[in-house]
Amino acid sequence: MLPLLPFFIFTGFFLIWPVIAVTIRSFKGNKNEWTVANYRPILHTGPYLHAFVVSLKLSIITAIIGSLLGAFFAYVIVTYARGKFGAVIDSISAVFANSGGVPLAFMFVAAFGTEGIVTKVLKDLGWDIYAGHFTIFSFTGVVLVYSFFQVPLMVLVFKPAIAGLRYEWEEASINLGASPFTYWRRVGIPILVPSFVGAFFLLFAGGFSAYATARALTVGTVPLVPIIIGTLVDGNVISDQANLGDALAVGMIVIATIAMTGYIWAGRRAARWRNS
């Protein structure tokens, strides 16, 4: 126990204590009295409820796009790209998935902005992406940018699951007379479903919590919960409730916790087929 003390003290103080502190303060009013008033605007005031809806929509859509495309990439990489090339793809996915943040936003402005390179090329080819409502600073724009890190994240998370499919299983089913299609329908896909669902929850949680990219890209034009918390913290928005930001932060923790519970639960189901 004693050698673990530094770790417990560290995580207790820098991880658990901040969460407890923000939760406590979210139930305190302007005069430090206990109240649930901070939570009321979330349910009753249009903009805050709307922000949760937009954030949920964004994270669900990008998690769907990311998990489907990512699963496809993961399959192709595991099946056909091994060795050094596979290792390079791994590290590129790691960079794309993790170090997105601020640089990602500016890269997409350069590519898909009004004056962007891709925008111009597509226009020359006869497709003006700005003809409709699209801008890179809009909801659709954020979906596009988020997919850029959701897809490689899916590749990283889902690859081990596909690599865990044993060749013997495929061989056995084919020896029993199954076509490749039947193998996938009856064996492959059922085994992969828990891992897929787990990865989906992880992507959802990641998209829901992401702040840097949206902040640098939209400067607040798309109302997302993290962005609104950010503006409250910066004091750009005056609210009569001093601790409204805390309530929003706790709301995010609750949603992320639900998603991660799904992730952990699915992970347990997926583990059944491993190490046996």
Next chain:
Amino acid sequence: MKRLNLKWPLTIVASLLAIFIFVIPLYGATVYSFKGNGGKGHSWVNYQWLIHADGFYPSLFTSLKLAVLAAAFNLILMVPTMVYLNLKGQRFKPLVDFLCILPLIIPVVSLAIGAQVAMPKFLQNTQYELVFFFVIIALPFTYRALDTSLQTVALKTLVEASRSLGASWTRTITRVIVPAIRSGITGALFLTFALSIGEYTITSLLHWETFPTWTVVAAQQNILGAIAISVFSFVGAIALLSAIALFSKRGLQRVEVEE
């Protein structure tokens, strides 16, 4: 039953998709970053602006300093913890496992707000508070990296051998265990460093200036310059990671998040 050979069709579809999703935006941004004054011609002007811009070196230096400290602190904390956990502390493993996945669950924005409420004044007044939060954010990844590499070595045997030959605990860790799990340590070190150097959320919400927050402010003056920075940091990170993947025997698979 003949197996269908889908290798080339699938590879081609995947490559085309990858080009559309990843290569084109990256290429577009690179071309854009070499635009000359007023958007005409090609030149290094944006990169030159970058080097001479106010705050470029100080913020880059701050980021490097904090990232190095975070990586070092992370190892000092986590290597002994993980060794003990795999050696004698098995029963605490579920708890540590849970604590290490928490940073993925708790949104960083919420953690930042919590930090403002919970941290004592003396910590809030120094930028070094960020070091601790960078370590927290990197925990899920370092835990996984160190744990997988500890499980591949015969830890117990190594420790018993070293101890019975008269080595102290410190000596056992530094001279026996650390060399044995070098790949995990390299992975953990690099990931903490990379996450710290690009961290924006908690840094900006706690009102500190590092390289990423400086970039966002600089973008308001010179968007081309900000694009140049972005291309520079992306390409740099990919080159570095690919080099590590190619030159380290075991690659980077170990540091992925798996369930």
